[in-house]
Amino acid sequence: MSSLTERLARVRAEIAQAAEVVDRDPAAITLLAVSKTHPLPVIAAAAELGVTAFGENRVEEAVGKIAARPDLAWHMIGHVQSRKAADVIAAGFVLVHSLDSLKLAERLSRSAQQAGREQAVLLECNVSGEASKEGWAASDPAVWPALIEAFSSVTALPGLRVEGLMTMAPWGTDDQTARPIFTRLRRLRDQASDRLGLPLATLSMGMSDDFRGAIAEGSTLVRVGRALFGERG
Numbered sequence: 001m002s003s004l005t006e007r008l009a010r011v012r013a014e015i016a017q018a019a020e021v022v023d024r025d026p027a028a029i030t031l032l033a034v035s036k037t038h039p040l041p042v043i044a045a046a047a048e049l050g051v052t053a054f055g056e057n058r059v060e061e062a063v064g065k066i067a068a069r070p071d072l073a074w075h076m077i078g079h080v081q082s083r084k085a086a087d088v089i090a091a092g093f094v095l096v097h098s099l100d101s102l103k104l105a106e107r108l109s110r111s112a113q114q115a116g117r118e119q120a121v122l123l124e125c126n127v128s129g130e131a132s133k134e135g136w137a138a139s140d141p142a143v144w145p146a147l148i149e150a151f152s153s154v155t156a157l158p159g160l161r162v163e164g165l166m167t168m169a170p171w172g173t174d175d176q177t178a179r180p181i182f183t184r185l186r187r188l189r190d191q192a193s194d195r196l197g198l199p200l201a202t203l204s205m206g207m208s209d210d211f212r213g214a215i216a217e218g219s220t221l222v223r224v225g226r227a228l229f230g231e232r233g
């Protein structure tokens, strides 16, 4: 078993290498350490090594961690039920990656306004077409014009700031297999950005098995769990 120090060094080197291959600045890619299921001492060890951004997928679990380490940047990456929108706003995530419906957007907007906050969000898109995946249905480019219309209803809501798009490739997919999925998300982002007149600069794509392919396709934020912390129990 290699140590967290070694794993982190390897992941950082692989991010840098993947960026260099396509002439991108590695500094433009955020490493989000996915700390779901891992206890605070593990998070503290990663923070000690210079990791500043952490991803959680359950609001109940995140709340305690955020209270213990308010100095770190916490991201919500898991599915959010509309009835938990107020909890998500109250938790104080710097970015919610998983905005996947207009209903959830309306709830988050209302809670953010009540809290006097602006919540940064990403639109989670299902570009792989897997039935089990959350996200706006986006695997067929023919639906994109209608989808971008729906996005415009989200971007019009007060209290939310839409910063970009997020996707997940199927679990266990390697870099090469996942690449066309990441290409599709980037193209959708480009079209949406054009039509909506918004930068949508953040592309949250790539996990332990496929972050190199995601970087080749323009990812600005990779969500890495197992490659840093090992298998989840």
Ligand SMILES: *Cc1c(COP(=O)(O)O)cnc(C)c1O
Pocket: 034, 036, 057, 077, 078, 168, 207, 208, 209, 223, 224, 225, 226, 227
């Ligand atoms: C768990 C999770 C990850 C991290 O996956 P690993 O394979 O452990 O790197 C990334 N994104 C989301 C949305 C997740 O739920």
